Amino acid sequence: MRIHSLRKWLSLVLILGLIVNGFPVQAAAAAGEQEVTLTASYTYHGDRLDHASDGIVSYDDTPKNRWTSYESPNEQDWVQLEYAGARSKNVAGIYLFDDGGGIKAPSSYDIQYWNDTEWASVPNQVKSPSEPVGNELNLVTFDSVSSTKFRVMFTHSGSKSGATEIVFADSNTEPVPGASVPPLGIASASYTFRLDQVSQVNDGIVSYESTPANRWTSYESPNESDWVQTNFGTSKRKDAVGIYLYADGGGIKAPASYDVQYLNANGEWVSAGNQVKTPEVPAGNALNLVTFDPVDAEKFRIQFTHSDAKTGVTEILYVDSATQSLPTETISAVVTASYSNNGDSPDFAADSIISYSDFPRNRWTAYGSPNESDWVQTEYEHAVSKNMAGIYLYDDGGGVRAPASYDVQYWNGSEWVGVPNQVKTPAEPKGGALNLVSFDTVVSDRYRILMTHQADAKSGITEIMYVDTNKEPVPVEPPVVDVEPAIEILSPAIGSSVSGSVTIEFKAPEMKNVWARAWHQPDDSHPDPNGYDAWIQNAAPDEEGYGSVTIDADQLPKGPLTIILNAWNSPEGDPNFTESTTSYVQLYNEGGI
Numbered sequence: 001m002r003i004h005s006l007r008k009w010l011s012l013v014l015i016l017g018l019i020v021n022g023f024p025v026q027a028a029a030a031a032g033e034q035e036v037t038l039t040a041s042y043t044y045h046g047d048r049l050d051h052a053s054d055g056i057v058s059y060d061d062t063p064k065n066r067w068t069s070y071e072s073p074n075e076q077d078w079v080q081l082e083y084a085g086a087r088s089k090n091v092a093g094i095y096l097f098d099d100g101g102g103i104k105a106p107s108s109y110d111i112q113y114w115n116d117t118e119w120a121s122v123p124n125q126v127k128s129p130s131e132p133v134g135n136e137l138n139l140v141t142f143d144s145v146s147s148t149k150f151r152v153m154f155t156h157s158g159s160k161s162g163a164t165e166i167v168f169a170d171s172n173t174e175p176v177p178g179a180s181v182p183p184l185g186i187a188s189a190s191y192t193f194r195l196d197q198v199s200q201v202n203d204g205i206v207s208y209e210s211t212p213a214n215r216w217t218s219y220e221s222p223n224e225s226d227w228v229q230t231n232f233g234t235s236k237r238k239d240a241v242g243i244y245l246y247a248d249g250g251g252i253k254a255p256a257s258y259d260v261q262y263l264n265a266n267g268e269w270v271s272a273g274n275q276v277k278t279p280e281v282p283a284g285n286a287l288n289l290v291t292f293d294p295v296d297a298e299k300f301r302i303q304f305t306h307s308d309a310k311t312g313v314t315e316i317l318y319v320d321s322a323t324q325s326l327p328t329e330t331i332s333a334v335v336t337a338s339y340s341n342n343g344d345s346p347d348f349a350a351d352s353i354i355s356y357s358d359f360p361r362n363r364w365t366a367y368g369s370p371n372e373s374d375w376v377q378t379e380y381e382h383a384v385s386k387n388m389a390g391i392y393l394y395d396d397g398g399g400v401r402a403p404a405s406y407d408v409q410y411w412n413g414s415e416w417v418g419v420p421n422q423v424k425t426p427a428e429p430k431g432g433a434l435n436l437v438s439f440d441t442v443v444s445d446r447y448r449i450l451m452t453h454q455a456d457a458k459s460g461i462t463e464i465m466y467v468d469t470n471k472e473p474v475p476v477e478p479p480v481v482d483v484e485p486a487i488e489i490l491s492p493a494i495g496s497s498v499s500g501s502v503t504i505e506f507k508a509p510e511m512k513n514v515w516a517r518a519w520h521q522p523d524d525s526h527p528d529p530n531g532y533d534a535w536i537q538n539a540a541p542d543e544e545g546y547g548s549v550t551i552d553a554d555q556l557p558k559g560p561l562t563i564i565l566n567a568w569n570s571p572e573g574d575p576n577f578t579e580s581t582t583s584y585v586q587l588y589n590e591g592g593i
Contacts, residue, residue: 035083035084036053036081036082036083037081037082037083038050038052038053038079038080038081038082039079039080039082040067040069040077040078040079040080041069041072041074041076041077041078042069042072042073042074042077043067043068043069044068044069044070044071044072044160046070047064047066047067047068047070047162048066048067049067049079051065051066051067051164051165052066052067052079052163052164052165052166053081053165053166053167054165055165056164056165057095057164057165058164059095059097059098059135059164059186059187059188059198059199060197060198060199060200061197062197062199065164066097066162066163066164067079067162067163067164068097068103068160068161068162068163069154069156069160069161069162070102070103070160070162071102071160072156072160074156075155075156076153076154076155076156077153077154077156077160077161078112078151078152078153078154079151079152079154079163079166080149080150080151081149081150081151081166081168082148082149083148083149084148085148086146086147086148087146087147087148087168087170088144088145088146088170088172089113089122089144089145089146089147089150089168089169089170090141090142090143090144090145090169090170090171090172091139091140091141091142091168091169091170091171091176091177092111092139092140092142092150092152092166092167092168092169092177093137093138093139093140093165093166093167093169093176093177093178094109094137094138094139094140094152094163094165094166095136095137095138095163095164095165095166096132096133096134096135096136096138096161096162096163096164097134097135097162097163097164098134098135098162098188099162099192099194100188100189100190100191100192100198100218100221100226101159101191101192101193101194102159102160103159103160103161103162104134104157104158104159104160104161105132105133105134105157105161106132106154106155106156106157106161107132107155107156107157108132108155109132109138109152109153109154109155109161110125110152110153110155111125111140111142111150111151111152111153112150112151112152112153113145113147113149113150113151114147114148114149114150115147119151122142122143122145122150123142123143123145124142124143125140125141125142126140126141126142127139127140128140134188135186135187135188135198135231136186136188136231137177137178139176139177141171144170144172150168152166183469183470183473183474184202184203184204184230184470184471184472184473185202185230185231185232185233185318186199186230186231186233187199187201187202187216187228187229187230187231187316188228188229188231189216189218189226189227189228189229190218190221190223190226190227190228191218191221191222191223191226192216192217192218193216193217193218193219193220193221193310194220195213196213196215196216196217196219196312197216198216198228200214200215200216200314200315201215201216201228201230201313201314201315201316202230202315202316202317203315203473204315204472204473205314205315206244206314206315206330207314208244208246208247208285208314214314215246215312215313215314216228216312216313216314217246217252217310217311217312217313218304218306218310218311218312219251219252219310219312220310221306221310223306224305224306225303225304225305225306226303226304226306226310226311227261227301227302227303227304228301228302228304228313228316229299229300229301230299230300230301230316230318231298231299232298232299232300233298234298235296235297235298236296236297236298236318236320237294237295237296237320237322238262238294238295238297238300238318238319238320239291239292239293239294239295239319239320239321239322240289240290240291240292240318240319240320240321240326240327241260241289241290241292241300241302241316241317241318241319241327242287242288242289242290242315242316242317242319242326242327242328243258243287243288243289243290243302243313243316244286244287244288244313244314244315244316244317245282245283245284245285245286245288245311245312245313245314246284246285246312246313246314247284247285247312248312249284250309251309251310252284252309252310252311252312253284253307253308253309253310253311254282254283254284254307254311255282255304255305255306255307255311256282256305256306256307257282257304257305258282258288258302258303258304258305258311259271259275259302259303260272260275260290260292260300260301260302261300261301261302261303262295262297262299262300262301263297263298263299263300263301264297269301269303272290272292272293272295273292273293273295274292274293275290275291275292276290276291276292277289277290278290286329287327287328287329289326289327291321291326294320294322300318302316317471318471319470319471320470323385323441323470324385324441324443324468324470324471325383325384325385325443325468327471328382328384331380331381331382331384332380332381333350333378333379333380333381334378334379335347335349335350335376335377335378335379336376336377336379337364337366337374337375337376337377338366338369338371338374338375338376339366339368339369339370339371339374340364340365340366341365341366341367341368341369341458342368343361344363344364344365344367344460345364346364346376347364348362348363348364348462349363349364349376349461349462349463349464350378350463350464351463352463353462353463354392354462354463354478355462356392356394356395356432356462357509358486358488358507358509359486359488361488362462363394363460363461363462364376364460364461364462365394365400365458365459365460365461366400366451366453366458366459366460367399367400367458367460368458369453369458371453372452372453373450373451373452373453374450374451374453374458374459375409375448375449375450375451376448376449376451376461376464377446377447377448378446378447378448378464378466379445379446380445380446381445382445383443383444383445384443384444384445384468385441385442385443385468386410386441386442386443386444386447386466386467386468387438387439387440387441387442387467387468387469387470388436388437388438388439388466388467388468388469388474388475389408389436389437389439389447389449389464389465389466389467389475390434390435390436390437390463390464390465390466390467390474390475390476391406391434391435391436391437391449391461391464392433392434392435392461392462392463392464393429393430393431393432393433393435393459393460393461393462394431394432394460394461394462395431395432395460396460396544397431398457398544399457399458400457400458400459400460401431401454401456401457401458401459401460402429402430402431402454402459403429403451403452403453403454403459404429404452404453404454404455405429405451405452406429406435406449406450406451406452406459407422407449407450408422408437408439408447408448408449409447409448409449409450410442410444410446410447410448411444411445411446411447412444416448416450419437419439419440419442419447420439420440420442421439421440422437422438422439423437423438423439424436424437425437425438431460433477434475434476434477436474436475438469441468441470447466449461449464485508485509485510485511485567485569485579485580485581486508486581486583487506487507487508487511487514487565487567487581487582487583488506488507488508489504489505489506489565489583489585490505490506490507490546491503491504491505492504492587494585494586494587495586495587495588496587496588497587497588497589497590498553498561498587498588498589498590498591499553499554499589499590499591499592500552500553500554500591501550501551501552501553502550502551502552502553502587503548503549503550504516504548504549504550504551504563504565504585505546505547505548506541506546506547506548506549506565506583507541507544507545507546507547508541508545508547508565508567508581509544509545510545510569510579511541511545511567511568511569511579511581512540512541512568512569512570512571512572512574512577513538513539513540513567513568513570513571513572514538514539514540514541514547514549514565514566514567515535515536515537515538515565515566515567516535516536516537516538516539516549516551516563516564516565517533517534517535517536517563517564517565517566518533518534518536518551518556518561518562518563518564519531519532519533519534519557519562520532520533520534520555520556520557521556521557521593534556536549536551536563537549537550537551538572540571540572541567549565551563553587553589553591553592554591554592554593555592555593556589556592556593557589557592557593558589558590558591558592558593559588559589559592560586560587560588560589561586561587561588561589561592562584562585562586562587563584563585563587564582564583564584564585565582565583565584565585566580566581566582567580567581567582567583568580
């Protein structure tokens with residue numbers, strides 16, 4: 001089976017995965033300790049004032065967490081934090097929200113305090129950056145002031161103002177607000193269409209289709225040109241960028257032209273030198289690769305000049321080609337293993353589905369292997385850079401357990417060697433969990449996990465993700481999902497043709513009693529012309545939930561046949577069950593009456 005390396009990092013429905021672009025900030029103190037009360041001159045009805053002081057920074061709608069003054073009739077608006085008693089503060093962190101449309105960075109803002117008589121500006125404000133910038137931390141230091149009330153006074157630009165978080169602190173006793181920048185940076189734009197999200201240009205997902213809708217566009221922008229910026233938080237060396245342009249053939253088309261720029265030490269946006277573009281003319285629904293002279297900068301952006309429509313992007317990927325592979329269109333890889341248990345294909349270890357249970361059964365295991373160690377290998381079409389592996393180990397507590405140890409390896413052109421400087425979290429293999437391994441960047445077309453089995457069990461994996469954290473999201477543990485009781489039908493396959501004696505094998509974890517039922521045609525004991533519900537046989541599953549029932553298909557109706565399995569977590573005759581479940585086995589009866 002072939003898999004995609006630029007996978008949809010949104011975990012599938014089966015694990016209810018979420019990519020949350022909000023990230024926590026280290027608040028000066030817990031809200032309960034500070035006893036903060038928030039008020040504002042105006043709050044848009046679709047937003048919440050309390051989101052401005054809940055420790056969550058989110059510059060998009062996943063999660064939607066912000067205060068805005070959208071639709072405010074005022075030229076200025078303020079957000080106030082009031083403490084139960086006087087507090088000393090000398091720094092403010094304002095995480096300005098900007099959607100490129102109705103909410104933009106204010107033209108200016110002022111930090112104020114209540115001096116027991118009136119509102120006054122805090123003294124000697126030093127702002128970084130010097131002018132308000134949206135979707136970034138705007139940090140203000142000032143002379144220490146003691147007061148019960150502080151506020152931020154926003155003077156709106158042509159749009160209204162918004163903030164996803166406001167933090168006041170005393171740097172002598174409290175942490176200074178800091179930009180918690182994700183590894184792939186924070187994206188912002190001069191304009192964003194209201195149904196799109198600029199944060200999706202650096203989430204690792206390339207989608208030229210409507211499903212998933214994963215893109216930034218400038219649809220309905222009043223501008224002849226628009227930009228998309230990536231702020232890495234600290235200076236990064238870059239010499240290439242992959243721009244995956246989105247085009248729907250209507251209101252969104254490839255731009256007439258574009259320019260790769262960076263913010264220099266003088267605070268000026270300048271074009272990267274010696275840009276070589278492939279293809280030379282911007283192409284929609286395709287990778288547009290640009291190489292340029294190496295640049296060390298904190299902020300990069302793409303300046304798009306629109307064609308007769310507006311511009312869209314599904315992903316922007318900056319790299320340093322000295323240590324990373326260049327961006328490519330979605331590439332394929334083949335997954336193989338030294339040994340695989342029947343039904344536990346290595347393909348399951350690279351299909352983006354994480355399942356630590358049998359519902360769904362989605363895993364590779366070495367159960368039954370004669371080897372003391374086994375490996376799972378991923379081979380790409382060409383060499384790619386990687387510096388992290390996410391190994392989601394499967395463990396059923398019986399014949400498949402977390403390995404005694406494992407090693408992440410790569411093919412160096414002549415032999416398999418361990419990737420250098422592996423740091424494993426947790427330090428020892430842990431089943432039913434993500435095992436994260438970071439290592440020095442390696443460029444290879446083949447990677448593998450070599451597992452040394454425990455003495456009394458074999459190893460299993462539900463998913464393996466290799467990433468380069470400079471251009472791909474870090475693997476994360478999926479949220480805990482409460483799996484409803486279920487019965488897994490092991491044989492025969494659903495839809496099978498049967499006749500005579502048929503044994504139905506199943507697995508019903510935690511269930512103690514299983515009954516097989518079916519509709520039966522009238523007979524001497526049940527003359528009702530409508531037939532009757534026949535309870536055929538019951539079985540008590542073993543400790544792992546395995547069991548079977550046998551039916552005589554020749555005594556049941558010919559043609560389509562449904563066997564109903566009912567299960568309870570109490571033994572036969574005990575009515576005090578707390579969980580139950582039902583499974584329907586659809587077969588075709590070639591015998592029967």
